[in-house]
Amino acid sequence: MANNEPTAPVSADDVSTLGQRWYVLFIMMLAYAINIADRYVMSTVLEPIRLELQLTDAGVAFLTGVSLAFFYVIMGIPLSWIADRYNRRNLLAASITIWSAMTALCGMSQGYMQLLLARIGVGVGEAGGTPSCNSIVADYFPAGRRAMAMTIFALGAPIGAWLGADMAGYVAAEYGWRMAFYVLGIPGILLAIVIMLTIKEPKRGRLDMVDDSAAPNLTETLKYIWSQKGMVHAIMGSGLSALWGWGLMWFTPTFIQRAYGLDVGEAGAVIGPIHLIMGIGASLLTAWLVGRPSYTDPRKVLRLLSVVTALATIPSIYAYYTNSLATATLMWWIFIPAIYFYIGPAMSLLQNLAPPKMRAMVIAVSLLVANVFNLIVAPQGVGLLSDYFAGPAGADAESLRMALLVLAPTGFWAAWHYWRAEKYAYDDQKRACGYV
Template sequence: MASNAPVNADDVSTIGQRWYVLFIMMLVYTISIADRYVLSTLLGPISKELNLSDIGAASLGIPLALFYVLMGIPLSWLCDRSNRRTLLAACVAGWSLMTALTGYTRGYYDLLLARIGVGVGEAGGTPACNSIIADYFPADRRSMAMTIFALGAPIGAWLGSDLAGYVSKLYGWRAAFLVLGVPGIILAIIIMVTIKEPTRGRLDAVVEDKAPSVMETLRFLWSQKAAVHAMMGAGLSAFWGWGLMWFTPLFLQRTYGMDEGAAGGLLGEIYLVGGIGASLVTAYVVARPSFTDPRKISNLLAVVTAVATIPSFLAYWTYDLGVAKLMWWIFIPAIYFYIGPAMALCQNLAAPKMRGMAIAISLIIANLLNLIVAPAIVGGLSDFFAGSQPAGAESLRLAQLILAPSGLWAAWHYWRASKYIIEDQKRAVGYV
C-alpha cells in the first residue's frame, strides 16, 4: 500500500450525485430490513398455522442467517473485485423475488427454502452499499453518510411491522410477503439504470495495487484492535437489540392480548418515529466538527448503549403496557443509533479494497448473534421455563429478561475501541 494526499470529493462527484447515490443505497437497506422484519411480525399466525413451539419459531430465522453467513464471504470477495453496482442490483432482485415467493409457500420446509434465498441475496447487499458510499464520501463524512444510510433500518422495520401486520390482518400472512417483495425488483432496475460504478478508493490517501485475499483481510483486521472491538460492539448491539425485538411482537400478543396487526402497529410507530429521530440526531451529532475525532464517536456509542440497557430490561419486567411502551420508546431508538457510526468505524478501519469484506465480516458476526444465537437462546429458555406446558407469556418474559443486560457487554467493546482507534485509522486510510 502507498500513501497519497486525500482527494477532494467535489473533484470526482457533485453534491447532487453523492446524495442521490446515498438515497438509493438507503432504499436498498430499507427493503433489506423490511424483508427480515416481516417474519418476526408474523410469527404469531405462522406459528399457529404450522403448530410451532418457541424454539421452532426461532428456527425460522436460521436459514436467512446461515446462508447470509455462508455467502457473505464469497459475495464480499466478489464485491471487492467486480462491478459493485451490478452485483448490488442482482442481489436486491434475488432476495426480493424470494421474499415474494415466500407468500406462495405451503409448509414449514417451503418457508425455510424461501428464507434461504433471501439470505443468499442479502449477503451481497449491504457490503456493496457500504463500499459504494465510501467512494462518494471521505473518511470524515462517512459517519454522517452511514447514519443517513442507516435510516433504512427504522423505515424498513416500520414496513416489516406496521404494514406487514396490517396486510396480514386483512388478507393473511402470505399476502404481506408479496407486498414487501415486489418493490425490491423495481429498485434493482433503478440501480442498474441510474447508478454508475465509482473508482474504488478514490477518496482515500492509501492506495492499494490489488484487492487483498480473504486471509490477508482477516489478518489485517485482526491486527487492528479498534476494528476487532468495533465489530464486536456492533455484533453485540445486534444480539442485544434485535435479539430482544425478534420475539417482541409475540410477547405483545401473549402478554397483552394483541393480534399481529395491533402489535405490529405499536412497534411500527416506534420504529418509524423513534428510529428515524434517533438516526437524524445521530447524523447531526457526528457531522459536527468536534466529532471528526473517531474516539468521540466510539465513546458516544458506548454511553448510549450502556444507558439504553436499563429500559431494555424494564420493558419486559413490567406488567404495565403504558410503562412498557415508554421503555420501548427509549430503548428501540437506541438500537438504531449505533448502526451508521458503527458501520463508518468499520469502513475507516479497513483499507479501501477490503471494505466489502470488512463489512461482510462485521455483518456475519451481527447476523449470527441476532438471527441465530439470540432467538435460539430466548426461544430455548422460554420452552425450558414453560416446562411441560406450551410456552406462554411468563416463560417468554423471563427469557427476554435474561438477554436484556447484554447491552452492557456491547458498550464495553465500543469503549475499548476508542483506546486504539486513532493509530488504527491512520494505518487503514492514511489520515484521521
C-alpha cells in the same frame, strides 16, 4: 487533528457533484430499507406462522431466523470478495432482485419445507446487499464525512422496520400473513432496475490515500482485522448491539400478542410507529452529531456509542419486566432508538479502519458476527429458553418474558467493547486511510 497531518488526497467535489453523492446515498438507503423490511416482516407474523405450522418457540426461531442467517453468513464472504474486486452496482442489483423474489415466494409457501427454502433464498440474496452499499458510499464521501453519510444510510433500518412491523402487521391482520410477503417483495425488484439505470460504479478508493496493489484475500483480511485492536472491539460492539437490540425485537411482536392479548395488526401498531418516528429521529440526531467537525475523531464517536448503549440497556430490561403495556410501550420508546443510533457510526468506523480494497470484506465479517448473534444466537437462544422455562405445558407469555430478560442485559457488554475500541481507533484509522 494537527494542521500538519495529511488530509484526503482528492476532494469529493472533484469526482462527483453534491447532487450525485446524495442521490446515490438515498438509493443505497432505500436498498437497506427493503433489506430490513424483507428480513423482519417475519418477526411480525411469527406467531401466526407458529400456530399454523404447530411449532415450538425454538422450532419457529430455527425456521424463520436461523435458516436465513446460516446462508446469509455462508454467502456473505464470497459475495463480499466479489464486491471488493468487481462491479458492486451490478452485484447489488442482482442481490436485491433475488431477496425480493424470495420474499414474495415466502408468501406462496404452503408448508414448512417451502417456507424454509424461501427463507434460505432471502438470506442468500441479502448477503450481497449491505457490503456493496457500504463500499459504494465510501467512494462518494471522504473519511471525515462517512460517519454522517453512513448514518443517513442507516435511516433505511427504521423505515424498513416500520414497513416490516406496522404495514406488514396491518396487511397480515386484514388479508393473512402470506399477503404481507407479497406487498414487501415486489418493490425491491423495481428498485434493482432503478439502480441499474441510474447509478454508475465509482472508482474504488478514489478518496483515500492508501491504495493496495491488489485486493486482499480472506486470510489476509482476517489477519488485518486482528491486527487492528480498535476494529476488533468495534466489530464486537456492533455485533453485540445487534444481539441485544435486534435480538429483543425479533420476539417482541410475539411477546406483545401473548402478554397483552393483541392480534398481529395491533401488536405491529404498538412497535411500528416507534421504529419509524424514534428510529428516524435517532438516526438524524446521530447524523447531526457525527457530522460536526469534532466528530472526525473516531474516539469521540466510540465514546458516544458506549454511553448511549449503556444507558439504553436499562429501559430495555424494564420493558420486559413490567406487566403494564403502557409502561412497556414507554420503555420501548426510550430503548428502540438506541438500536438505530449505533448503525451508521459503527459502519463508518469500520469503513475508516479498513483499507479501500478490503472494505466490503470487512463489512461482511462484521455482518457475519452481527447476524450470527442477532439471527442465530438470539432467536434460537430465546426460543430454547422460552421452551425450557415453560416446561411440558408449552411456551407462553411468562416463559417468553423470562427468556427476553436473560437477553436484555447484553447491552452492557456491547457498551464495554465500544469503550475499549476508543483506546486504539485513532492510530488504527491513520494506518488504514492515511489520515484522520
